[in-house]
Amino acid sequence: MREIFRAAFVIARRDFTAIIYSKAFIFFLLGPFFPVLVGFAAGNLGGQIAKEVSQPVVGIALAKADSDKMLAARQSLSKTLGDRYFAQMKIVGDADAAQINPQTYLRKKTDNLSVVVTGTLTKPIVTGTANAIDRERADIELLAGYAQSGGSLQLPQATPDVVVETANNDKQLRTITAQGGQILVFFLTMLLAGMVLSNLVEEKSNKIIEILAASIPMESVFLGKLFAMLAMALLGIAVWTSIGLAGFMAVGPDLPSYPTPAVGWPMFIGLCFTYFIMAYLMLGALFLGIGAMAATVREVQTISMPVTMAQLINFFFASYALTKTGEPLEKFAAIFPFSSPFAMIGRAALEPTLWHHAVAITGQMLFAVLLLRLGVYLFKKNVMKSGSAGRVSEEGVRKLFGLIKVRR
């Protein structure tokens, strides 16, 4: 066992050094910032577009005094309900001066009117399409009523009585925290597992794998590669966290706050971190098993695609199970090794029990070891055919594990 870890360290040291001095590492570090930048840019662009698209306006064509009261009512109520609560309003005509058909105003393209209010404050008439009337009618009635009262309508003030938790909505809120943790761990895991796979394939194409296989146990090769990527990931996380913290310090209270998870923030972060390692070790071991048998990047893509898809399904499954806490489906998600880390992150957010996590982490670790051993077994069984250097032949995926006989 000691020799396995010693040799794994030699591999991990070599891989880690090679990775952090490569251009790929820069892209790895920058990787998470691309979605943030794209999201930021898309948000700004969306906002800009929303600003530029002209908003519908409610046209007011009451008697001059009534129209003024309507606008004053809007202004007054907006202080309570928010400026965006009511549509924009514009006085388009004076009923005292001239009686004009409201449809004339609606046809004027420059004003962009959705409805026109005529009549009186006591009996307003709303002209527009059925949809527009449905949308604006209640607001117009409210404003007309308030205007009619001359601003004397008193709205009762509710006294706030804040409590920390309620049975009703805490689960719903914590689900958001759970989903946040799941998404973060999932993407990080997939990113790293893919890199482990590419690394091993590169090794095979360099034909170094035979030297490694002759020098040290294959378990050490696989373990070393997993640990090297893990070390790289931890370095990445350290960098991202530092930048994130710097961002938090800069933006401060404007950042969205997630509801406190059931196990508390420190334990939740610790568990997320542990489950990330477990998810990565399991997926990485699986990918290494696959990578050991593929000779080219093309073969890797062919073989790893179904695994990636399956992992995506696992993730969605675990996310869905969040809403079914305690039900058989959620229990299955927590037990099934590939969905277990994600499902358990959900549990950490929703339930305070801790012993579940000890059991799950032990189970996941054992499964990762099992996968690693299976990968080594398959490598020794199917790889290193003289001349082929382990190439998966034209039968491709069907022949992958040597479990399916191919008819010639």
Place this chain on the structure above:
Amino acid sequence: MYAIEAKGLVKQFDGFRAVDGVDLKIPEGSIFGILGPNGAGKTTMLRTLLGIIDPDAGSRTLLGSDRPISQSRHVGYLPEERGLYQSMRAVDTIAFMGALRGLPLKEAATKGRILLEEAGLGYAADRQIRQLSKGMAQTVQLMGTIVHDPKLIVLDEPFSGLDALNQAKLEKMIRAQAAKGVTVIFSTHVIAHAERLCERIAIIAKGKISFDGLVSEARDRLRPIVHLETETRDGPWRQALPAEAKAEGHYWHFTLPETGVEPLLTALVEGKAGIRSLSIERPGLHDAFVAIAGEAVAAEMDDAAAGEAK
């Protein structure tokens, strides 16, 4: 004591027996050649003996252990398909290979520099592998194979891809290691290398060992060839020559009769053959190989060797 012992070793891929019931004993401290044409099963046999792949049947021990990988600190292996990290420096490559075999990294790097200096490549120690020529890279890999002072060195087709100068250097290195008591095993399809270097050989064809023993034993399987020149072309002395003796004028070529050289000489002298010259040629390993493995296998190896030389 044997460096390697194999009994009934079998390894098959998709029903094809690459190694088919191999029994082999390689004594410690010898230079051992494994001869066979391409596809004979040499590489698969070596990989199985070294524990890179597991056999489907049979057993093997390497330096006394039935878990070959547990002895990897004492083994140096140069695979047929050479591979190195292209962006690694030459000295780091040797150090890495030494570290894999249990040597502390710093010590391996120091030894790596010394080995490179000895090989006349000291100036290239800090160059990346991709900046070296193929021959230089191959030398670096060879240095990585011996940096940890192994007890057993296994070289799979070590001469392939090397020019004559580097082949000579490699032969010198093999002899130097053997002189230190290291067991050197190498596979080749070039008989001349085995003939020059090996004390013992194994001949493998279609996954089976058809000969395992001393080079002299292989050669002794054939009778020596007698080349005779006589003054007379006929006479009673002709009775002493075997029936298959080939005549070219006054020249005769035939295998030495089992009775030996003395009765032949007596018969030639008494029969007044008038001996102008007589030489007895010991058969080479190539002839022995033809006799053991068959004409077709030998021709295949000759073709491969000729192709490589081109």
